[in-house]
Amino acid sequence: MEKNLEFPDLLRLIDERSTAFRAAVAAAPSLDAQVTTCPGWTLFDLVKHLGGGDRFWAAIVAAGPADGPPAEAVAARAALELPQEREALLAWLAASTQLLLSTLREAGPDADCWAWWSALQTPRTSGGVARHRVQESAVHTYDARLAGGAPQPLPLEVALDGVEEFLFAVCATSSAWPHKPTAFDFHAAEGRSWRLTVDGDGARSARIPTPTAATGEAPDAAGASVHGTASELVLYLYDRIKAESLRVDGDAGLLDLLRAWEPEQ
Numbered sequence: 297m298e299k300n301l302e303f304p305d306l307l308r309l310i311d312e313r314s315t316a317f318r319a320a321v322a323a324a325p326s327l328d329a330q331v332t333t334c335p336g337w338t339l340f341d342l343v344k345h346l347g348g349g350d351r352f353w354a355a356i357v358a359a360g361p362a363d364g365p366p367a368e369a370v371a372a373r374a375a376l377e378l379p380q381e382r383e384a385l386l387a388w389l390a391a392s393t394q395l396l397l398s399t400l401r402e403a404g405p406d407a408d409c410w411a412w413w414s415a416l417q418t419p420r421t422s423g424g425v426a427r428h429r430v431q432e433s434a435v436h437t438y439d440a441r442l443a444g445g446a447p448q449p450l451p452l453e454v455a456l457d458g459v460e461e462f463l464f465a466v467c468a469t470s471s472a473w474p475h476k477p478t479a480f481d482f483h484a485a486e487g488r489s490w491r492l493t494v495d496g497d498g499a500r501s502a503r504i505p506t507p508t509a510a511t512g513e514a515p516d517a518a519g520a521s522v523h524g525t526a527s528e529l530v531l532y533l534y535d536r537i538k539a540e541s542l543r544v545d546g547d548a549g550l551l552d553l554l555r556a557w558e559p560e561q
Contacts, residue, residue, distance in 0.1 A: 300427075300457065300460075301427070301430075301453070301457050303404070303405035303423055303426060305453075306423070306426040306427055306429075306430055307397055307400060307401065307426060309430045309433075309434075309453070309454055310393065310396065310397060310400075310426065310429050310430055310433055311393065311397060312451075313430065313433035313434045313437050313454065314346075314350075314389075314390075314393040314433050316437045317346060317389075317433060317436060317437040317440055318386050318389055318390060320437060320440035320441045320443075320444055320446075321339060321343055321382070321385075321386060321389070321440055322382070322386060323444055323446075324339050324440065324443060324444035325444065325445075326339070327339050327340040327343075327380075327382060327385070328340065329443045329444065330443065331439050331440070331442070331443045332442060332443070333438070333439045333442060333535075333536050334439055339440060339443050339444075340378075340380075340385075342436060342439055342440060342443070343378070343385060343389055344376060344378055345436070346389070346392075346432065346433065346436050347378075347388060347389040347392035347393070348373050348376050348392070349429075349432060350392040350393050350395065350396040350429070351369075351372070351373070351392050351395060351396070352365070352369050352370075352372075352373045353396055353425050353429060354395045354396045354398075354399040354400075355368070355369035355372070356369060356409050356410055356411075356425070357399050357400060357403050357407065357409050357422045357425055358399050358403070359409065359410070360407065360408060360409055361408040361409065361410070362409065362410040363410065364410055365410055393433075396429065400422055400425070400426050403422040404422065405421065405422060405423035405426070406421055406422070406423060407421060407422040408420065408421055409421065409422060409425065411424055411425060411428075413428075413465040413466065413468070414465075414468045414469055414470070416468040416469070416470065416498075416500065417464040417465070417468040417500060417501065418461070418464045418465040418468065424465070427457070427461050427465075428461060428465055430454060430457070430458070430461075431454070431457075431458045431461050431462065431530070431534075434450050434451070434454045434455075434458065434530075435450075435458075435530065435531070435534050435536065438450060438531065438536065439536075449525065449527035449528075450526070450527040450530055450531070452486060452526060452527075454530075455484075455525070455526035455527040455529070455530050456484060456486060456488055456526045458526070458530040458533075459482055459484060459488075459490060459526055459529045459530055459533065460490060460501070460503070462530065462533045462534070463482070463490055463492055463501035463533075464501055466533075467492055467499050467501060468498075468499060468500055468501065469498045469499050469559040470497065470498040471498050471499075471559035471560045472495075472496045472497070472498060473494035473495050473496065473498065473499065473557070474557070475494075475553055477493075477494065477495035477496065478493075478494060478495075478518070478519035478520075478550060479491050479492065479493045479494070479516075479518040479519055480492040480494070480518055480519065480520050480521070480522070480550065480551070480554060481504065481518040481520075481521040481522070482521075482522050482529050483506060483507065483521060483522065483523045483524075484506075484524070484525065484526040484529055485523070485524065485525045485526070486525065486526050487506050488503070488506060488526070489503065489504050489505065489506040489507070490502065490503055490504060491504045491518060492554075494554070498559070499559070517546065518546060519546055519547050519550045520544060520545070520546040520547050520548060520550045520551055521544070521545040521546055522539070522542055522543070522544055522551070523542060523543040523544075523545070524541070524542040524543065528541065528542055529542070535555075539551050
């Protein structure tokens with residue numbers, strides 16, 4: 297069983313993806329370029345979102361255990377005013393990422409803090425925040441590159457962790473699945489697989505053996521199985537590409553039910 301990325305790796309990847317994001321912004325023809333994967337947003341809006349998010353999560357980690365995000369951090373994010381000139385904007389963005397990274401380093405991986413996700417499978421800790429910010433930075437780098445006309449797949453190291461991070465953080469819930477119990481399998485072409493089980497007890501995920509030509513699908517086949525590269529799976533989960541871009545075995549309609557589901561907790 298492959299291990300999760302270590303905390304220093306997460307910090308390195310936040311830095312690397314943020315650097316790549318800034319490069320995409322620097323190379324784009326205009327800050328007014330439309331981000332088609334974030335309808336209604338320009339590239340400037342995307343910069344504000346990512347940099348504001350870095351500062352917001354830095355404040356959350358620094359605040360420690362809490363029942364919600366610090367009111368000051370919420371107000372500061374709502375009142376953000378960014379420089380309009382590209383070079384100054386990129387400097388602000390770089391400073392935002394460094395603030396997040398320095399706060400995470402000081403906290404270490406196990407500091408408790410508020411987080412919006414369920415603690416069922418992802419801890420509400422600085423380490424959990426770091427893991428999620430890798431994905432935020434990576435997916436928005438894809439968005440920025442797409443806005444500039446040069447999209448690229450997510451790096452493999454990021455993408456493999458990203459499928460699991462999404463399933464464990466975004467999907468985990470104790471809210472009852474309102475349909476017939478079923479399971480969704482996600483198979484990365486690079487050799488890693490996961491199963492998301494949904495039933496009256498909620499949703500939970502686990503790694504599973506990857507089917508091979510010799511073994512085939514598991515006897516207790518999932519209601520729907522999604523096959524693609526790890527990058528494609530992450531982009532699908534974040535609604536950047538459609539299921540039609542991937543190979544889906546089983547009942548593809550179940551994926552529509554999963555996409556539409558809004559658990560209460």
